[in-house]
Amino acid sequence: MLKLLPFFRIVALFEGVSYLLLLFIASPLKWFYNDPQYVKMLGMPHGILFMIYVVMAVLISSDMKWTTRTLWIVLIASVLPFGTFYIDKKYLTKTKRA
Template sequence: MLKLLSTFRVIAFLEGVSYILLLFIATPVKYLGDDPQYVKMLGMPHGLLFIAYVVIAVLISKDMKWSTRTLWVVLIAAVIPFGTFYIDKKYLKNVHA
């Protein structure tokens, strides 16, 4: 479980960074600068990281003894900017297997 948790923390960090880059850099450049290049570059990796985040969250939820409510909070955090960083700090950082 510890290895999957470590993987989840890395995926959560990368997903959060890719989401912030997509929202606050790539999208404004696309619409204000008429250049969709950055959205195309970041879109696919972010989508894959998002899917990996959701799948791994569901897989580790039993081992982490998360309630259904906690699992939903973890999943919803993936669609809120900076949400995955909050999840890491609140639910993942101090876990010892």
């Protein structure tokens, strides 16, 4: 499953970027200018990326030898702004190559 790690890192990056765009650009445009088109445009891709992130985190957790606590940290980070970037730096770049 470590073959999935590069793909998971890409998904984490896109999930984090889509969340930031949704949170700091699309939502303010919706509420301040009554323009929901960007929320509609970014909402579905973000949702799909979020689900892929969660499933992949669970799949690679055993190969990465994450404890249950670490897995929960990785999952909770997906709902925090900039959380996936922190996870990438702290947990995904320190892999031991055999």
